[in-house]
Amino acid sequence: MVGVIAASSCSDTTAPPAVSPAATLATLATLATLATTATPATLATTATTATPATTVTVTVAATPATTVPSSVTSLVDAVVTTLGDLLTEAEVAEVEQALDELDLLLGEIDADLADLADVTDL
Amino acid sequence: MSRVLRGASVALAVALAVGVSAVGASAGGVVRAADGDLRVRLEAACARIPAADQRISVAIARLDAPVDERGSLAWFEAAIERATTTGRPHIAADLERRFERLTDRRAVLDVRLGQLERIVDLCAERGVPT
Numbered sequence: 001m002v003g004v005i006a007a008s009s010c011s012d013t014t015a016p017p018a019v020s021p022a023a024t025l026a027t028l029a030t031l032a033t034l035a036t037t038a039t040p041a042t043l044a045t046t047a048t049t050a051t052p053a054t055t056v057t058v059t060v061a062a063t064p065a066t067t068v069p070s071s072v073t074s075l076v077d078a079v080v081t082t083l084g085d086l087l088t089e090a091e092v093a094e095v096e097q098a099l100d101e102l103d104l105l106l107g108e109i110d111a112d113l114a115d116l117a118d119v120t121d122l
Numbered sequence: 123m124s125r126v127l128r129g130a131s132v133a134l135a136v137a138l139a140v141g142v143s144a145v146g147a148s149a150g151g152v153v154r155a156a157d158g159d160l161r162v163r164l165e166a167a168c169a170r171i172p173a174a175d176q177r178i179s180v181a182i183a184r185l186d187a188p189v190d191e192r193g194s195l196a197w198f199e200a201a202i203e204r205a206t207t208t209g210r211p212h213i214a215a216d217l218e219r220r221f222e223r224l225t226d227r228r229a230v231l232d233v234r235l236g237q238l239e240r241i242v243d244l245c246a247e248r249g250v251p252t
Contacts (some may be wrong), residue, residue: 016131030214055184062187087160087161087164088160089160091244092160092163092164092167095167095168095241095244096163098234098237098238098240098241099167099170099174101169102174102178102234102237102238103174105227105230105231105234106176106177106178106181107173108219108227109181109183109185109224109227112220112223112224112225112227113184113193113220116192117192
């Protein structure tokens with residue numbers, strides 16, 4: 001374990017923008033890299049990402065000259081992996097709604113094409 | 123492990139734990155894929171794709187067919203003209219209403235087809251068979 005931290009914690013209190021799970025994953029991957037490669041200068045990171053109505057905050061805060069143990073970086077890696085598998089209610093609901101609307105549309109088309117022989121037996 | 127080091131580790135672990143817990147607990151928000159319900163719902167939705175795709179293809183093929191195929195948009199136009207010229211205004215009006223609705227719905231089919239392709243991609247990304 002080689003990462004070294006020398007900084008106080010910091011945080012971002014502003015409302016986080018909507019960020020995709022992929023962006024969340026990228027941010028946490030960067031954090032995991034920092035935790036293992038930081039120089040003695042500084043490592044104080046708050047990564048705040050969100051989908052609508054959801055916030056994930058990961059904070060690394062330490063006193064000067066503290067070495068990050070491997071167990072911590074393993075934990076960060078685990079969080080990165082977990083977030084990569086997230087599904088959202090909105091995501092699934094959007095798929096269901098799209099399929100329902102498609103069914104409805106196709107049913108309407110079928111209705112308009114029904115009984116044409118009766119109507120057009122010209 | 124030094125006390126300072128242990129403190130830093132605990133702080134990070136707690137921050138991570140709180141963050142992940144918040145994700146799981148968000149009402150209507152993000153949950154883990156392994157948390158069953160959403161995964162099951164996505165699998166059910168993805169399983170509907172083949173039938174939906176086939177129905178779209180059939181509908182587009184029929185609406186876009188040439189004038190000699192009953193139910194195509196071209197056939198409707200010809201049938202409306204025929205009904206009008208042979209003095210059958212009610213039939214012509216009925217065909218006209220259907221033709222207008224079907225023309226609109228034909229355009230929507232293209233939009234829905236694009237949506238369906240994106241859903242197929244999503245299912246593949248999530249490792250859910252379609």
